[in-house]
Amino acid sequence: MVQQAAAMQQAPVYLDANATEPLRPAARDAMLAGLDQVGNPASVHAAGRKARIMLEEARRQIAASFGREADSCVFTSGGTEADTLALHAFGHAEGRPILMGATEHDAIRRAVPEAGIIPVDGQGVIDRTALEEMLEAHEAPLVCIMAANNETGVHAPLREVAALCRRHGAFLHVDAVQAAGRMREQDDFLLALKDGSLEGASLALSAHKMGGPKGSGVLLLPEDRPLSPLLPGGGQERGRRGGTPALASHMGMAAALEESRRQDWNILAVLRDELEAVMVQAGAIIMGHGVARLPNTVSAVLPGVPAQMQLMALDIEGYCVSAGSACSSGKVSRSHVLEAMGQGEAAGQAIRVSLPWNVVADDVRAFGRAYGLMAQRFAERGLLKKTSSCGRSQ
Numbered sequence: 242m243v244q245q246a247a248a249m250q251q252a253p254v255y256l257d258a259n260a261t262e263p264l265r266p267a268a269r270d271a272m273l274a275g276l277d278q279v280g281n282p283a284s285v286h287a288a289g290r291k292a293r294i295m296l297e298e299a300r301r302q303i304a305a306s307f308g309r310e311a312d313s314c315v316f317t318s319g320g321t322e323a324d325t326l327a328l329h330a331f332g333h334a335e336g337r338p339i340l341m342g343a344t345e346h347d348a349i350r351r352a353v354p355e356a357g358i359i360p361v362d363g364q365g366v367i368d369r370t371a372l373e374e375m376l377e378a379h380e381a382p383l384v385c386i387m388a389a390n391n392e393t394g395v396h397a398p399l400r401e402v403a404a405l406c407r408r409h410g411a412f413l414h415v416d417a418v419q420a421a422g423r424m425r426e427q428d429d430f431l432l433a434l435k436d437g438s439l440e441g442a443s444l445a446l447s448a449h450k451m452g453g454p455k456g457s458g459v460l461l462l463p464e465d466r467p468l469s470p471l472l473p474g475g476g477q478e479r480g481r482r483g484g485t486p487a488l489a490s491h492m493g494m495a496a497a498l499e500e501s502r503r504q505d506w507n508i509l510a511v512l513r514d515e516l517e518a519v520m521v522q523a524g525a526i527i528m529g530h531g532v533a534r535l536p537n538t539v540s541a542v543l544p545g546v547p548a549q550m551q552l553m554a555l556d557i558e559g560y561c562v563s564a565g566s567a568c569s570s571g572k573v574s575r576s577h578v579l580e581a582m583g584q585g586e587a588a589g590q591a592i593r594v595s596l597p598w599n600v601v602a603d604d605v606r607a608f609g610r611a612y613g614l615m616a617q618r619f620a621e622r623g624l625l626k627k628t629s630s631c632g633r634s635q
C-alpha cells in the first residue's frame with residue numbers, strides 16, 4: 242500500500258515512444274525560432290521571405306537525410322495525412338489498384354478498406370511469395386508497405402519488396418513513420434535507402450515519432466513530380482498541399498530528425514533485450530522475436546491475461562505503456578497486427594513497451610521488476626497460463 246502510494250506520487254515513467262516520442266530539446270529550440278518568425282512563407286515582403294528561407298532550409302535538411310532533393314519533400318500535418326496523400330495521388334488519382342500489408346497502420350488500412358491485403362508470416366514479415374502472386378494478378382498497382390511496424394517493431398524486407406515492385410511495374414509507398422527516426426546501419430530501411438532500392442518509392446514521415454512536435458509530417462516523393470493534391474487550397478507546396486505551412490513545427494521536425502540520426506540506437510537495443518529476457522522469465526511471449534525489429538520496441542503477450550488488465554495494473558504502478566492496439570476512445574481492442582500474424586487469442590493479451598530516445602536504464606529495470614510482480618499476481622489468481630514457447634512467437 243505504502244509502495245503503491247509512493248509510486249503514484251512519482252512522475253510516471255514514460256515507455257510509450259511509438260505512440261509519441263518526448264520532444265527533443267533541439268526540436269524545441271528550432272520551433273521557438275520558427276514561432277518568433279512573423280512572416281507567412283507565401284508572402285513576398287521581407288518577413289515572408291525570411292519565413293520562406295527557414296521553411297526551405299527545413300525542407301532541404303529533411304530531404305537530404307533521405308538522399309533526396311528538397312523539391313521532393315511535401316510538408317503535411319503528420320503521418321496520417323502523408324499516407325492519405327500517397328494513397329490519393331498514386332492510387333486513386335492515377336487509377337492504380339491498391340495492395341497493402343496485413344499489418345499496416347490504420348492511417349493506411351482505414352483509408353482504403355477495399356484494398357488487396359498482402360499476408361504476413363507468424364513473425365509479422367511480409368510474405369514475398371504472396372506479394373509476387375498479387376503483383377502478377379494486378380496491373381501496375383500501388384503497393385503500401387510499412388518500413389517498421391508500430392506494435393511489434395518488425396521491419397519489412399524493403400530491398401526485396403522494392404525489387405519485386407520494380408519488376409512488376411508497381412508503385413511503392415513506404416510508411417516510414419516508425420522507422421525514420423530510429424535508423425541503425427544494419428536496418429533494411431537504411432540499407433534500402435543507401436543502395437537506391439527506394440529511389441522510385443514515396444515515403445511517409447511523422448515529426449512526433451522522431452522527437453519533434455505532433456502535427457507535422459512529410460510525404461517524400463520519388464522525384465520532383467506534380468501530384469493531385471488532397472487539399473488544393475491556395476496552391477502552397479507547389480500545388481501539392483494547400484494551406485499555410487506550420488513553419489515552427491516543420492523546423493522542429495528537421496531538428497529532431499537530425500538529432501535522431503546522431504543517436505546510437507544500439508544502446509537502446511541492449512536495454513530492450515535485457516528487458517525482454519526479464520519479461521520472458523515472468524511468463525511473457527515476445528512477438529517478432531528473432532526477426533529484424535526496431536531497437537526500442539517490445540510486444541509481449543502474457544498468455545491468458547487481457548491487455549486491458551495489464552495496462553491498468555502497470556498504470557497504477559506508474560508506467561505508461563500501451564496495448565497492441567488502442568482505438569481513439571481509449572478502449573483496448575484486439576490487435577489486428579497479431580491477428581494477421583495468426584496469434585489468435587494472444588491478439589487481446591499483448592502490451593507494447595516502446596523505449597523513448599531519452600530512456601533511463603534504471604527505469605527500464607524497475608519496469609521489468611514491476612512486470613514480474615504483476616505476472617506473479619496474475620499467476621496467483623489463476624489467470625496467467627504457462628506455455629512451452631520459450632518466450633518466442635511461433
Ligand code: PLP
Nearest residue numbers: 319320321346348391418419447
Ligand atoms: N503510420 C504509422 C506506422 C504510425 O505508427 C502512425 C502513428 O502512430 C501513423 C502512420 C500516423 O502518424 P501521425 O500520428 O503523425 O498521423
